[in-house]
Amino acid sequence: MKKKILVVDDEQNIRMLLREELTDEGYDVIEAENGAAAISAIKDQKPDLVTLDIKMPGEDGLSILRKIREIDYDLPVIICSAYSVYKSDFSAVAADHYIVKSSNFEDIKKKIAEILSYQTS
Amino acid sequence: MSSGANTDRSFAPSLDDEARERLRQIGSADIIVGIPSYNNGDTIGRVIRAAELGLAKYFPGHKGVIMISEGGSAEETSRAVEHLGDRRYFESAFITRPDRGTDIFVTKYRGLSGKGTAIKAVLEAGRILAVRAGCMLDSDLRSISPEWIELLIAPVLLKDFGFVAPYYSRHKYDGTITNMIAYPLTWSLYGRRVRQPIGGDFGFSPALMESLLAKNVWETDIARFGIDIWMTTVAICENFKICQSFLGAKIHDDKDPGKDLSPMFTQVVGTIFSLMSLYRDTWLRVRGSRPTAIFGFESEYAPKPLLVDSHNMIRKFQESASACRQVWERVLEKETCDKLLEVVSFEADRFELPVQLWIKSLYDFACAYERLPDGLARSDIIEALVPVYYAMTASFVRKTQNLDSQQAEEVITEQCREFEKLKPYLIECWSAHQQEGE
Numbered sequence: 001m002k003k004k005i006l007v008v009d010d011e012q013n014i015r016m017l018l019r020e021e022l023t024d025e026g027y028d029v030i031e032a033e034n035g036a037a038a039i040s041a042i043k044d045q046k047p048d049l050v051t052l053d054i055k056m057p058g059e060d061g062l063s064i065l066r067k068i069r070e071i072d073y074d075l076p077v078i079i080c081s082a083y084s085v086y087k088s089d090f091s092a093v094a095a096d097h098y099i100v101k102s103s104n105f106e107d108i109k110k111k112i113a114e115i116l117s118y119q120t121s
Numbered sequence: 122m123s124s125g126a127n128t129d130r131s132f133a134p135s136l137d138d139e140a141r142e143r144l145r146q147i148g149s150a151d152i153i154v155g156i157p158s159y160n161n162g163d164t165i166g167r168v169i170r171a172a173e174l175g176l177a178k179y180f181p182g183h184k185g186v187i188m189i190s191e192g193g194s195a196e197e198t199s200r201a202v203e204h205l206g207d208r209r210y211f212e213s214a215f216i217t218r219p220d221r222g223t224d225i226f227v228t229k230y231r232g233l234s235g236k237g238t239a240i241k242a243v244l245e246a247g248r249i250l251a252v253r254a255g256c257m258l259d260s261d262l263r264s265i266s267p268e269w270i271e272l273l274i275a276p277v278l279l280k281d282f283g284f285v286a287p288y289y290s291r292h293k294y295d296g297t298i299t300n301m302i303a304y305p306l307t308w309s310l311y312g313r314r315v316r317q318p319i320g321g322d323f324g325f326s327p328a329l330m331e332s333l334l335a336k337n338v339w340e341t342d343i344a345r346f347g348i349d350i351w352m353t354t355v356a357i358c359e360n361f362k363i364c365q366s367f368l369g370a371k372i373h374d375d376k377d378p379g380k381d382l383s384p385m386f387t388q389v390v391g392t393i394f395s396l397m398s399l400y401r402d403t404w405l406r407v408r409g410s411r412p413t414a415i416f417g418f419e420s421e422y423a424p425k426p427l428l429v430d431s432h433n434m435i436r437k438f439q440e441s442a443s444a445c446r447q448v449w450e451r452v453l454e455k456e457t458c459d460k461l462l463e464v465v466s467f468e469a470d471r472f473e474l475p476v477q478l479w480i481k482s483l484y485d486f487a488c489a490y491e492r493l494p495d496g497l498a499r500s501d502i503i504e505a506l507v508p509v510y511y512a513m514t515a516s517f518v519r520k521t522q523n524l525d526s527q528q529a530e531e532v533i534t535e536q537c538r539e540f541e542k543l544k545p546y547l548i549e550c551w552s553a554h555q556q557e558g559e
Contacts, residue, residue, distance in 0.1 A: 066416075069414040074411070090367050090415060094412050
């Protein structure tokens, strides 16, 4: 069965690019543009992993991460932010991994595969 | 450390009759705050006041008990409680003193002297009082605030966590046994990133309390400094829901890692290695690592500088090398041992122990502790590891001397990732020994 990835980002272009890249890797991809949509998708569609932007209008990614941890303690989350500065925020330690966005998606694809492989092993 | 019959000395109560009578009078409680102490009369007053204020402010509808579990002079600690006097600190903290006050009492625990036995007495009291949550606080804390009680108790009471580990802002050179050994080994072995696995301040659920009390370990090093890593490891391996709470600064009595840490080192590392044997089925199948949820509010804080004498640690490493060489040669893989002996000759101003060499050495020591080469006692193995730990700590100090604490934290995180990457080496080494034994 295909693994399901939830991409949470307010920028449609980023969601689209990640969808294309991850679909090519054989994943099912669902999208959310803000915290409320993300939480709803997690509850309803039970993704296997979440990629999460931090800087978004309204609720930020670190606040969403706290909510995710309350809903699903074990759901893997990769923070995918344009800013490295949030890496030092203590809240970010609740994420499995922190990736600074770039045009190269190899890092995030590699990390997703690695984390999901632990789940199936 | 296997389970045994309840007639074992390990299960003898750590509470004396007087303490039991006191608990019987109290009847029941919702929350217990335990403070293990060993003659900490000078500092414990602050900790008790913070705990009492925290219970009143954050859990006014809950019945709280504060128990000081003393290993030294109960008289001196009782005087510190008497000095709390008329509780004027409630007024100055703008916190209403609840009608139903918090019971505070001091008891001298029975059994093997050490922090673990002090904690066992608190757990026994929590069982008698049928508490719904509990926490432990170190008695030499200088930076504690009432919020710590909320942060350690609320995840258990409100969110069903079984174990709440602390998460502190610490100076980059405070907690070197944590940073060099306990944190990376917990990360790599059990796949759980718990930043302070031997932090002395933590919250616990009644279920975890029962699980810990049921174990036949209280006559081992766990009854001393091994208690914290044991509790964290049990919580992880027995699938208790774990989180961390950000408590801010941890300021306590300073400890230079080059001085006076040997008993703590021996007990903590000995416990970690013993637990590797006990939980081998768990860690051998764990791959990768997972983060741990975190609660709290981060405030900007510059940790108090801690001066560390790296030259002293390098000197101790070099001076111990000839005495330890024979053990190193029997414990370490040949290549690792040769490289380590090369490092001995490095001058202090160029000194470096490569992190991969440190990790492989530590993994070899863990395997040797399990297989016990002929003629070596476990204490010999730990003793021979101490200088290598000094070398690693000195190397870390030199590498991070111009970095701020956040940058040093990134170095520690990278080291943990190296521990994770090199785990197959440990598995291979461990499994080879198991096959030899078959």
